[in-house]
Amino acid sequence: MEPVLEVVDLKKWFPGVKANDGVNLTVRAGEVHAILGENGAGKSTLMKVIYGLLEPTAGEIRLFGQPVHFRSPRDAILAGIGMVHQHFMLIPALTVAENVVLGDEPGGVRFDRRQAVQRVRELSERYRLAIDPNAKVGDLTVGLQQRVEILKAFYRKARVLILDEPTALLTPQETRELFNIIRTLKAEGTPVIFISHKLDEVLEISDRVTVMRAGKTVETIDTKGATPQTLANLMVGREVVLRVEKPPAKAGSPALEVRGLRVRSADRHERVKGVDLTVRRGEILGIAGIDGNGQFELADAIAGLLRAEEGQIVLDGRDITHLSPAERTQLGIAYVPQDRQLDGLILAFDLADNVILRDFRRPPFSRRGILNRRAAEAYAKRLIEAFDVRPPDFRRKASELSGGNQQKVILAREVSRDPLVLIAAQPTRGLDVGAIEGVHRQLVRLRNEGKAVLLISLELDEILSLSDRIAVMHDGEIVGVLDGAEATREQLGLMMTGQRAKEGTV
């Protein structure tokens, strides 16, 4: 088959960093080509170069056999490259049709709305991207917003579609729909470049995979015949343990009990509607659920960040319902929040300040209100070493670290406080295989040491592989609690939509 896009020995060097250092890639017509690599492997840089956002240091890009030099995304778009970024570039206040045509509106001086709607409708029928052109983008789900982005690309006559981490923000259902869209495109002959660090998705959707590591393309292989293990090893460059090894649970006395808890979120909506839950020492209790069903508000309420409207939270026999977040921290609740950059870290602080964020009011980090910087530095040095944070320099600002290393810092801080209960909300979101392995190992280690772990995740595989018991949450309620070893994806999937478990607790 004729190559659509070729990248030959591409290099993109930044001062001190070789983000791309010898990238070779051939995308054929009508194939779904996955680019797989850990965070920081150079996938995004490569895409930016292809899309004209960055100029390459050396090397060549050929489109349909012709060498191209893009000075800006506009050149790339004109040449037929369509890109859907991980973070959408949409205007929420405008309608779908307005967003799609934005920058290339039909009509002369006057904007021809009717024609815009008409064109968008045609496109959405042709590519089977069902969407209402008149809907306001701000009202759409993330999955539908992504369709708008894809439509935008085709409106600009894209001949190659690049999807940058397209499933990062999608629910499992939305991911499935996206995959159907990709299959339709493929059947139409449009090549799709699918950038991801999720092995199972790459295996499911792609025809060929190019693996990147440390700025270089390691290998391109046919997806048929590849296994998660081979891909993971290629990505990381060593044998990776994909399955979490854990001894049978030795669940002890209840560490955390939640009774009849009702919580309103910051926008005053009731999100948790009467939850009863017990987490025992030495077990991982997983909470499965589709995003937005109250699981993160539950976590915030236990940590004390949201007020309990009703009900009781009991830690180790002690009622903590009305204690402040600081007091709960003190009593042994550790919390890895869902959004590490928004809640878990102060990005402009360096690592030494971030590791003492929860404890700066106590010795040795301060005495009588005076900070002891040296103690913070010594502590940071220890944690950085123990958790292999890179770069190993406590003077670095948190913002200068990769997502995986930011998460390591949070985990190090929370776990090292020797907590009684660890609440981990989406602890591996956006992390790569190697980093996920590390986080999972920490959670299991805590459990084996007899701590209680409350794991909240949107990734069913993570819940299934780690949890000793699984509580499924839907619309602010616990639909049922299953045994972790016996639960199946199908069962959980059904319960996540609100159907009660046939047997078991209600």
Place this chain on the structure above:
Amino acid sequence: MKALQSILLPVAASLVAIVIGAILVAALGYNPVSVYGSLVSGAFGSLGNLGNTITASLPLIIIGLGIALSFQSGLFNIGADGQYWIGATAAVWVGYHFTSLPGWLHMVLCLLAGMLAGAIWAGIVPGLTKAFVGAHEVITTMMMSYIAILFARYLIEGGPMQQKGYIPQSPLIASNTQFPYFTQGFQQAQLSPISMIIAAIAVLAAWFLLYKTTLGFSLRSVGLNARAAKYAGIRVKLYIVLALALSGLFAGLAGAVQMLGVDHQLLDGFSSNYGYTAIVVALLARNNPLGVIISGLFFGALTTGGQNMQIASNVPASLTNVLEGLIIFFVGCERIIPQVIGWYRRRRSARAQTPAS
């Protein structure tokens, strides 16, 4: 590298403003060299001028510290002028009462009164409304600033603090509360070693508070990321109130120091604008208490130098206001400078590449 950059950028912004000012002066038909010469000599040319510059910069420095502190806490205290005047008023009131007290104690009492008044003025209404109902501090501090100035004016225009007679002014504070001036060198400058020491202590205190105490850690956390601060167990609302109160405390202190050191009584006018210039002082110092000294002196020099410039070269002193505006502009868009450098580099590398490819 980064520390160097954080110093170089404000300096570069000031230089660019000065250069543009020079072009402006030339366009108006004056010789920019002699105009700037008169400005510099007016600010630093003699011991007396230097003294005047320091005198003019002390209130800017002290208020600037408070504003830097509020900025670091994520709050924009735009009403420092009112907090300054309410502090001044409180200090003067205490200053002409309690005259039986020993001088040093009376001085301390005046300073404390000024600080307390400023802190209450910024902390109670703007602080509490910001923390509990989300009223924006830019609006509330501004409103409270007008109230403070109008209140002070009422007090001396027919109000209880008016001195007997028809002139709208308060009585003089007790003579033993007036800071003694330097007896040598700075005689003309109304400059007292006590004012300078207080300003120095204020700088050190602000620096220590921000970077060495748990209070400062909490304030900066709230300023940088209120959500993470809450997660860390910091009582965000409390620290919002504290940040504004502390900011007002510094402004109030500045008012008290100015009354005890320079004015000795409340006079009609209330148009010093120290509270507004101090915003620029804090910005130029990038909210660093130590940097506030330098930027405060810089703006003090602009004030005193500007007066001399008007006398010596007939250029209106308001040119210094233009300079001030230009500096604000360039400090505000200092991101432009690295961008221009980047653009230039890209262009050059693009030119170098074109013949090759």
